[in-house]
Amino acid sequence: MRAMWKGLRATIGTDVSWVPSYPHLLRAAGLGHVAAEVRVPPLLPGGPVSRFWADTWQRSRAAMPATGLVDDGDLDEAVRYPDSEECAARSAGLLTAWGRKPPNWPGMREAPAWTRRPRRLV
Numbered sequence: 001m002r003a004m005w006k007g008l009r010a011t012i013g014t015d016v017s018w019v020p021s022y023p024h025l026l027r028a029a030g031l032g033h034v035a036a037e038v039r040v041p042p043l044l045p046g047g048p049v050s051r052f053w054a055d056t057w058q059r060s061r062a063a064m065p066a067t068g069l070v071d072d073g074d075l076d077e078a079v080r081y082p083d084s085e086e087c088a089a090r091s092a093g094l095l096t097a098w099g100r101k102p103p104n105w106p107g108m109r110e111a112p113a114w115t116r117r118p119r120r121l122v
Contacts, residue, residue, distance in 0.1 A: 003070040004056065007063030023097045031099025039096070043082050043089045050082030053091065 008014035018025075023036040041049045057064070057079050064070050070078070081087055 003064040003067045003074075004060050006067040006069065007060055010066065011063045019095050022095060023099075026097055026099040029099075030102065032102050034097070034099040036095060036097035038093045040093045041091045043087050043091055045083055045085055045087050047082075049091045050087065054079045054082045 005014065005016055023034050027034045043050045043053065057075060061075055064075060065072060081089075
């Protein structure tokens with residue numbers, strides 16, 4: 001995984017180092033009710049997440065040996081591993097973060113009348 005991230009950074013600029021701070025960035029941007037969750041799916045033999053990583057490593061093949069962390073033999077083993085019965089690992093975590101615009105957000109328009117709840121007059 002480390003070779004893949006390093007190769008992606010060198011070739012297309014992928015930088016995952018800021019991911020854990022993303023909820024703080026949303027709050028700093030002025031959003032309220034910020035929250036986040038992390039999902040770490042298992043790598044199951046033949047499962048969709050396992051196939052995703054095997055395909056990703058196959059497509060990233062040219063960039064990863066250049067990192068010096070893996071060679072072609074390591075990559076062949078990595079591509080086979082997610083489909084093997086020996087596979088008992090977790091995928092990289094997937095962070096989902098969200099927040100809400102405050103009502104006084106600059107440029108915020110009032111919601112159209114049809115989206116507002118009718119008010120009961122007592």
